[in-house]
Amino acid sequence: MKNLVILGAGTAGTMMANRMVTRLSSGWCVKVIDPEQEHLYQPGLLFLPFGARDEELNLRARSKTLKPGVEWVREAVQLIEADAKTVVLDNGTKQPYDLLVIASGSQIRPDETPGLADGGWRGSIFDFYTLDGALALRDALDTFEGGRLAINIVEMPIKCPVAPLEFTFLADAFFTKRGMRDRVELVYVTPLDSAFTKPMASRLLGGLLEEKGVRVEPEFATGEVDADGKNLISYDERKVPYDLLVTIPTHMGAPFIEASGMGNELSFVPTDPHTLRAKEHEDIFVLGDATDLPSSKAGSVAHFQSEVVTENLLRSIGNESLEEGFDGHANCFVESGFDKALLIDFNYDVEPLPGTFPLPWVGPMSLMKETYLNHLGKLAFRWVYWNALLPGRTIPVPNRMSMRGKVRPASPAPTSTKGGHHASA
Amino acid sequence: MPVLEAKGTEVELNDEGFMVDSSQWTPELAEALAEKEGIGALTERHWKVITFCREDAAQNGQPPGLRRISKLSGVPTKELYQLFPKGPGKLAAKVSGLPKPKACI
Incomplete structure (x- = not known):
């Protein structure tokens, strides 16, 4: 028997396991390694701070998310020994692999910022x-x-780069509904030079922040937190005082990536931007948050990548050349408060543009526009996630980004960004 | 396109002030670039950063980001902000004659 071993059973790892188990021949065994008993629907976290009480709907027993035939090894990974094609687990056992998929995600690391994880946590x-x-x-x-x-983003990259903005919009709505918005000052403290990373979306989202009376503190590289005095302090010694701090701490890859000498300075794995094979290892593929790619760390990205990795695992087994199938495609709902949401669709090269989605000129959803229908789409997505996405079913959204139904503005409007944080491959 | 001159050599800069051709870089140009960017005279600590950036970029084909510089050059982030005020990632790359680092989203 040959082994396809998948590290991590989050969004990316679960999709990969469920897709591969139905596609591989009987000579292959699909094993997924993850110590956690439950699978968390991470987009649901955004609504909990504002009073949602549906946490049980955001959790499922991991055993129920994996298809029959997938072997789940309930252990943590200690080390990848790439030369020996072996994964060493925390209990000391070794798991040999013929092909390895790294889907171990990213995690928040408040301990990376002095003062953040101490007294005030x-x-x-x-x-x-x-x-x-x-x-x-x-x-x-x-x-x-x-x-x-x-609301403070410590440093980029972070998981779901629009989530801090959504949190801010929802906070504005939350305090407004409670009749206390006039007693709350909202400050958005970001290392970026504007609200978001891509010019048109940045103008649109920055405009929404302004409309909602949120002050933006741009280009703030958080150096430390003075938890006693309640101040954020930047490396260039600017201070932002707070009463309540909602932090998006530094994100890093799994600690075993660093222990295995396979990560960059944030323990993300150097990955080919189009084939998704690890740059240093022919028999290892990487997807989801674990890569070092300039695509968004988001579930939709993991989904589009899973189709490419599925194809390339099969090609790798058949000794065929790999498909350069990934284009950086991301598709994100952006909740904007008061039961509205925007939808953005972009890739490595094309920034979010207005238009309709998923059907060109038909929709029903609108890109780059606040609508109630987009909000319903966001809420409905949890059902799609559990029942179509994780099981690896095909959903009617193309893997590569499409320009059909999108509209480029006739002449580019002046931009407030200085172009310092645009991703490109 | 703007040009920069040091010791009789002229090099092209792009609109944001980064050297167009990284292979034309010389230590004298680094001093001229530092002067132009308001960094002033380069100290041994500046050179430690510049040398690291040049070597790392030659190896990886792209300029290192701020975290990579602080982790691997031995110069802490706080000091990088003192050496290259305002944007050490961009400024260190600029003075080292490298293109602008691609930040992540």
């Missing part, structure tokens, strides 16, 4: 990128009496 400092963080923040917002709420 879960007192006046909260995250919403973990389930317990989002629940603790729900309690904190429920009892918040007013003052300055700072």
